[in-house]
Amino acid sequence: MRIHFIAIGGSAMHNLAIALHKKGFKVTGSDDMIFEPSAGRLARFGILPQEMGWHPELITADLDAVILGMHAFIDNPELLRAQELGLKIYSYPEYIYEQSKDKLRVVIGGSHGKTTITSMILHVLNFQGKDFDYLVGAQLEGFDTMVKLTASAPVIIIEGDEYLASPIDRRPKFHLYKANIAVISGVAWDHVNVFPTFGEYMLQFEAFIETITPGGKLIYCETDKELRNIVENNNSEVTKIGYEIPAHNVKLGLTYLLPQNLPLKVFGDHNLMNLSAAKLVCKEIGIDEDDFNEAIVSFKGAAKRLELLFAENNTSVFKDFAHSPSKLKATVEAVKSQFEERKLVACIELHTFSSLNKKFLLQYADSMIQTDNPIVYIDEKTFQQKKIIPFTEIDVRTAFNNDRLTFFDNANTLEQYLRGLNFKNTNLLLMSSGNFGGMDLIKLARELNI
The missing domain is CATH 3.90.190.20 (Mur ligase, C-terminal domain)
Known part of the structure; x- marks a missing residue:
């Protein structure tokens, strides 16, 4: 497979490029500016563009796909050339789905806590030696990249952002993954440049529930009043599972999970809520409570999260x-x-x-x-x-x-x-x-x- 990335330097884009390179694809890309750590990572795998700028001559008829990043504009010369040649153009969430449509897809959505919930799940799965793919929005300790795509993994854990997929695809990213198991951590108005009212923002989460595959699972924070209203008024054919803050105790600056009195390395009600969501997801994909607890006590948190x-x-x-x-x-x-x-x-x-x-x-x-x-x-x-x-x-x-x-x-x-x-x-x-x-x-x- 020959894949070209337009705006390869983005956080998700360069990680996806590396993941596809590792999978054996021939990957090329362009960008007008690439900063660290993207530049160093791309260089390490031999896929850093030799010179900055847009080069329509790189867009040839033998490309299997072009992946378009949000950083590009709709008049980008490489995009125009790809459209002229009739090539298949994907946003990166579309291509993640393309690579995972035969897997069990777990999608973590919500206005807050997405990265931490996703990171907790990945930590537990990694600790227990499971085979899995993933897309996460932060660099995690013990993980080389923020995206992993393989042919063998039966499940993929995806952090699902509600921002737009690409300059020519105005759908929120998390609508494109078609989750089998979905999480919504809570809703609080954001991205006002795209969703100018709270009502418009809320509609994206209502639509997200509709994208869950029939018979799928929705895990949601039931203490969020706005979210609870959305879930209770939704008639999708999905099983709805609510969660709240687990029983815990704080002593001398340390948080302990009850009733086992497990010492945690993370703290705060929001992180305990995130832990509840991660635990329910892990249960749905075959990790029992003892195995979850064994792993979660060593979770230190995602980068830049407390x-x-x-x-x-x-x-x-x-x-x-x-x-x-x-x-x-x-x-x-x-x-x-x-x-x-x-x-x-x-x-x-x-x-x-x-x-x-x-x-x-x-x-x-x-x-x-x-x-x-x-x-x-x-x-x-x-x-x-x-x-x-x-x-x-x-x-x-x-x-x-x-x-x-x-x-x-x-x-x-x-x-x-x-x-x-x-x-x-x-x-x-x-x-x-x-x-x-x-x-x-x-x-x-x-x-x-x-």
């Missing part, structure tokens, strides 16, 4: 991917409840199109209410790049409904401020889907005033 950067005495510094209001609130609550005796300095970088939408910004109201020192950072360059009128500190304080909040738009000023604080008996939580203006977070964590 990742511990530094800990000394009574101070811990965490990095988290939280950026949407629901994720922000859940992460703050997790750290605060796990370390009740410590103060919490929490800083979120607003980076996504949704979070920089002035109307959507109001969704962050009261999300940092449990924080002793709430901080919001927006890189001034982000406003320029996205051609958005900059927010003022008053705009942000008003939206967050928090007069104690401090606002920064310069990374150096933010870093100086953090270095000037006393972190004795205080935790620091850094949350972003960006990179805090290139700040060295590990160096900062190690040099705080403790």
